[in-house]
Amino acid sequence: MRYEQTLRLSNREFKRLVGVQRHTFNQIVNVLQDAASHRQTRGSSKKLCLEDQALVCLTYWREYRTYFHIASDWQVSQATVCRTVHWVENILVNSGRFRLGGKKSLLAPSKTPKTVAMDVTESPIERPKYGQKLFFSGKQKRHPLKSQFVIDLETLQVLCVFNDSGRRHDFKLFIHSKVRFHPETESLEDSGYQGIAKFHANSHIPKKKPKGGKLTKQQKQFNRDLARRRVAVEHVNRRLKIFRIFSQRYRNRRKRFALRCHLIAAIYNHDLQNAS
Incomplete structure (x- = not known):
């Protein structure tokens, strides 16, 4: 058209x-x-x-x-x-008009976000001819590329993105990305970020059921409240995956995936500002 x-x-x-x-x-x-x-x-x-x-x-x-x-x-x-x-x-x-704030925006005193949520989404790729182990995800049983998004829960804007191969665990991806939060920023993560409290004290993850035991009513309610607050991350992922280049199997060269991921996330932020 x-x-x-x-x-x-x-x-x-x-x-x-x-x-x-x-x-x-x-x-x-x-x-x-x-x-x-x-x-x-x-x-x-x-x-x-x-x-x-x-x-x-x-x-x-x-x-x-x-x-x-x-x-x-x-x-x-x-x-x-x-x-x-x-x-x-x-x-x-x-x-430069379509650019994310990056990791430095998370620590800037003037633009410190109050509450953020971090999540990882996967984009499947073609099976590599060489180095398949670097991209194979044992959990999904496929070869994906991972994208770590940090979302401001007040504005629903994407603050920073980090891309890596599908083999790396979510928590190791966080360590490798060197993303750090301001001490006053509250961060919400899922159960894949066990141990993040060592890097950021003001972080919350779901309560894990003890071996052979059960969660208390207070712990179950905490997990429900946390999931209710974090659901905005899934909404942002859905809006980004409207572009099927992320949701479908990525057929292009992998070296250009990060550029497109950052660019589309910045365009989403620009589109969100105009809508508000």
């Missing part, structure tokens, strides 16, 4: 189509226009305007079809779709 055809869609239908609101889409186009004005071009004119190039990239993330099928719809070559997606991604990353 060309950009001219999307003008007839409602705002709700437009977001269902590409995954972002119109205001966020217009901001993406403005970034591309600034980059295109400084770019020296040779040869014939582009077959796709800047609005269509942004649509091609968002459609690729949203539907995650092959370059062949997308190229057939837009009546261009597969190489054109590949170059367009990579060019749009590089421009958006280098512009």
